[in-house]
Amino acid sequence: MSDFSVKKTFNMVSKAVAVSSLMLVAGCGPLISFGDDGPADQIFSLDYPVAGDHSSAASVIYVAEPLMSGGLSGTQVSVVLDDNQRTSLMGVRWNANTTDMVRDYLVRGLSAQSGALMLGEGALDVKAGCRLGVKVWDYEYVPGNSISDDRVDVEIELILVRYIDNALLGQPTFAASEAVSGSDGVDVVDGFNRAMASISRDAGDWIGQNREACQL
Amino acid sequence: METRASYMLVGGFVLTFLAGLVAFAIWLAKVDLDAEYNDYDIYFEGSVSGLLNRSIVYFQGIPVGEVRDISLNPEDPSQVLVWVRVRAEVPVNEESIAKLEFQGFTGVAFIVLYGGHNRDAPALVPHPGQERPIIKSEPSPLAEFFESAPNLVNQAILLTGQIQKLLNDDNLENVAGIIANTERLTGNLADGTEDLEVMVAEVRGILAQAQTAAERITTLVETSNTVIGEDARQLIAETAKTMQTATALLERVDNMVAANEGTVTQFVNTSLPEVSRMILDLRVTARNLSRLMSRIEQNPAEVIFGTKEAEYDLKSRKTVEEDN
Numbered sequence: 001m002s003d004f005s006v007k008k009t010f011n012m013v014s015k016a017v018a019v020s021s022l023m024l025v026a027g028c029g030p031l032i033s034f035g036d037d038g039p040a041d042q043i044f045s046l047d048y049p050v051a052g053d054h055s056s057a058a059s060v061i062y063v064a065e066p067l068m069s070g071g072l073s074g075t076q077v078s079v080v081l082d083d084n085q086r087t088s089l090m091g092v093r094w095n096a097n098t099t100d101m102v103r104d105y106l107v108r109g110l111s112a113q114s115g116a117l118m119l120g121e122g123a124l125d126v127k128a129g130c131r132l133g134v135k136v137w138d139y140e141y142v143p144g145n146s147i148s149d150d151r152v153d154v155e156i157e158l159i160l161v162r163y164i165d166n167a168l169l170g171q172p173t174f175a176a177s178e179a180v181s182g183s184d185g186v187d188v189v190d191g192f193n194r195a196m197a198s199i200s201r202d203a204g205d206w207i208g209q210n211r212e213a214c215q216l
Numbered sequence: 217m218e219t220r221a222s223y224m225l226v227g228g229f230v231l232t233f234l235a236g237l238v239a240f241a242i243w244l245a246k247v248d249l250d251a252e253y254n255d256y257d258i259y260f261e262g263s264v265s266g267l268l269n270r271s272i273v274y275f276q277g278i279p280v281g282e283v284r285d286i287s288l289n290p291e292d293p294s295q296v297l298v299w300v301r302v303r304a305e306v307p308v309n310e311e312s313i314a315k316l317e318f319q320g321f322t323g324v325a326f327i328v329l330y331g332g333h334n335r336d337a338p339a340l341v342p343h344p345g346q347e348r349p350i351i352k353s354e355p356s357p358l359a360e361f362f363e364s365a366p367n368l369v370n371q372a373i374l375l376t377g378q379i380q381k382l383l384n385d386d387n388l389e390n391v392a393g394i395i396a397n398t399e400r401l402t403g404n405l406a407d408g409t410e411d412l413e414v415m416v417a418e419v420r421g422i423l424a425q426a427q428t429a430a431e432r433i434t435t436l437v438e439t440s441n442t443v444i445g446e447d448a449r450q451l452i453a454e455t456a457k458t459m460q461t462a463t464a465l466l467e468r469v470d471n472m473v474a475a476n477e478g479t480v481t482q483f484v485n486t487s488l489p490e491v492s493r494m495i496l497d498l499r500v501t502a503r504n505l506s507r508l509m510s511r512i513e514q515n516p517a518e519v520i521f522g523t524k525e526a527e528y529d530l531k532s533r534k535t536v537e538e539d540n
Binding site for chain 1: 492494496497500525526527528529530531533535536
C-alpha cells in the first residue's frame, strides 16, 4: 500500500470518529443539563458569633462532627410541611454543608459563652479533656398557615464525654423555635441565626457549668 | 324394936367386893404378874416424833414391850434417849437393832427390834457408868423421808415452776412440732429401712469400683512418675530457655522505650487523642459511604442527577414541581 492510500484511510477513520463523538454527545443531551435561564439560587451562610480568646484555658473540649438527623445534611434548606412531608426550599441554599455549619457555629458560640477552649476540625491534634458529641434532631423551616405563623425549628442534643475515663458528664437537648418575619430567603436565614444564637447561649451556659471536669 | 345386924355377913360382902374390884383392875390393866422384863436404853439420832411413853415395842410383829421413858441425851442433845422394857424371852444381844417405825401416815410411832437371832452373839450388858444395856439404833426410812420431806416439797415446788415455764403455750407448740417431726422421722426411717438393703448393696458396688479406681490411679501415678522423670528435665530446660528469651526481649523493649521516651510521651499525649478522634471521624465517614453505596445500588441516576421532588416556593407558599 502506497503512502497516499494510508493517509486517505487515516483521514476517513478520523472523520468517522469525530462524527460518532458528535452523535454520541447529541444523544446524551437529554441526560445532561447545561442549565437554564432561570434565576440563580440565593446562597446563605450563618452569622457566626465571635469566639472568645481562651487559648490558655485549662478546660479544652473537642467538638465532634455533628450527626444530622435524616435529610438534614446537605446544602439545601429543609422544609417541614403538614402531615410530616419534607422537602427543601426552592431557590435558597446554604453555602456549606449544614454539618460543617452547625459544628463551626457551636465551636465559636460555645467558646464565647462557656469560657472553655472549644476545638473544631482544625485542632484535631490538640490534646483535649472532653469530647462534645453533637446530634442535630431539627434544623428546618416550618411554614404556617400564614406568614406570621412561619418559623424555624432547631433542636440539638449535646453529649459531653471525659476522655480520661470515658465518663458521660451530661446529655442535654437544647431547642429553639424562632418566627420568620418575611417571605424571602433572608428572612428564613435570619430565623436560623436567631435560633442558633439562642441554643448556643443556653448550651454555652451548660458547658460553663461542666468545664471543670474537662481540665487537662 | 332394935335392929340386929349381921356384922360377919356385911364384912364378908365388902371383902369379896374389894377382891373382885382388884381382880377387875388387874384384868383391865393386863398386868402379867408372871412375866419377866429387861430394861434397855436406845439412843435415836434426831427426832422421835410420834413416840410416847407406853408406846409399843415389837419383835417379829409381836408386841414384846413398851416405852418406859423418853428424854434427851444429857451428853448430846441431838440424840433422844428412849428407855424400853422388853420381855425377858425376847432375844436381845449385840446384834439387835432398834428402829423407829410409824403406823401408816397417822403419825403413831413404835419401836421395832431386829436381829438378835444369833444365839452365839454376846448378850447385852450395861457399860460401865450406865444403868441399862444399850440397843443400837438405825434411822427409819420413813423417818428419813419425813425429815427430808420439807426439802423435797421445796424442790417439788421449784420443779413445778420450772415445768410450768417449760410447758408454756409457745413451748407446747414447739413440743407438738417436735413430736410431729419425730413421728415423721420415724416414719421415714421405717420407710427407708426397706431401701436400706438396696442402698447397702449400691454402696458395696461403689466401694468396689472405688477400690478398682484407686488401683488404676496408683498404676497411673507410677507411670506418670516415670514419664515426668524422663520428660520433666527437657520441659524445664525449654521453659527456662523461653524465660531467658522473654527476659531479653523485655530488656530490649525497655531499652527502646527509654531511648525514645520523649517520642513515646509525645505519641501518648498528642497522637493518641488524635487517633481516637480520627477513628470517630472514620466511623462517620464509613457510615456515610455505606449509605451512599446503598443509594447507588438502588438508583444510580438519583445519585448523579438528584431526586425529583417538589420544592417549596416562599413567594407562592406552595410546593412547585422541579423542572429538569
